[in-house]
Amino acid sequence: MRPLDEKETTAVFEKLFKFTGNNLKHIVERPSLEGPDSNPGRYCFRLQKNRVYYVSDSVVKRATNISRDKLISLGTSIGKFTKNGSFHLTIQCLDLLASHARHKIWLKPTSEMSFLYGNHVLKSGLGRITENTSVGDGVVVFSMSDVPLGFGIAAKGTQDCRKLDPNGIVVLHQADIGEYLRTEDDL
Missing domain, CATH: 2.30.130.10 (PUA domain)
Incomplete structure (x- = not known):
């Protein structure tokens, strides 16, 4: 599990922008109410085995205790990168798209x-x-x-x-x- 690099982030945001438009900032800046802290965290995008996940910071911090080969899924899977490097949205991101659709x-x-x-x-x-x-x-x-x-x-x-x-x-x-x-x- 790792953060997206610049090229991957661009591909993910372009695809999400196609569906959400300017509402993309609400997805990126959405506060997370999970975790033991009283202050809200943020949601972020993480890559694991060519799949992109939308997950809160507190869950990412907890997941660092699990080795990469044992980690199957984390947060909400929103899409995957193909072998050619293009990004495809999957049906798991439907709730995220539906609430912010343009x-x-x-x-x-x-x-x-x-x-x-x-x-x-x-x-x-x-x-x-x-x-x-x-x-x-x-x-x-x-x-x-x-x-x-x-x-x-x-x-x-x-x-x-x-x-x-x-x-x-x-x-x-x-x-x-x-x-x-x-x-x-x-x-």
């Missing part, structure tokens, strides 16, 4: 299962979309009852969605909560 869409109940099976979001399944969403923005997908279901990349902007045919793709699927069941054999 762009959101809500699905109709009839299309929730399609998204949870790993399919893209079509115009026919779109319930609502936030204004000023443009092509390429990171989007968090919610059910109509505000339950976060996953995230993806906007294939069409807000204005383009109004004149799109019902079978047009609005959001490209990246991750959803159904992955836990689909990858159960790998775990």
Whole structure:
């Protein structure tokens, strides 16, 4: 477990900024109420075996007593670095993204299962979309009852969605909560 270097930090922050925008500062400066101290600590990003974790300082201090090869996980896993060095967000960061998301869409109940099976979001399944969403923005997908279901990349902007045919793709699927069941054999 080690802190991220400058290149890794840039890659992580660029990916998070795509989904959270200026709310990224709330993630970075979030106070931690964990630990024996009465003064609040901070959350930080740590790298362990190509996985990036979002964890409080007090937990990091406690984890130094565990050897690196014995440490499996620490805090919330938000993503991983591939062999090529690119960073990919994982579904475990959904709660963090959902609470700080800049762009959101809500699905109709009839299309929730399609998204949870790993399919893209079509115009026919779109319930609502936030204004000023443009092509390429990171989007968090919610059910109509505000339950976060996953995230993806906007294939069409807000204005383009109004004149799109019902079978047009609005959001490209990246991750959803159904992955836990689909990858159960790998775990």
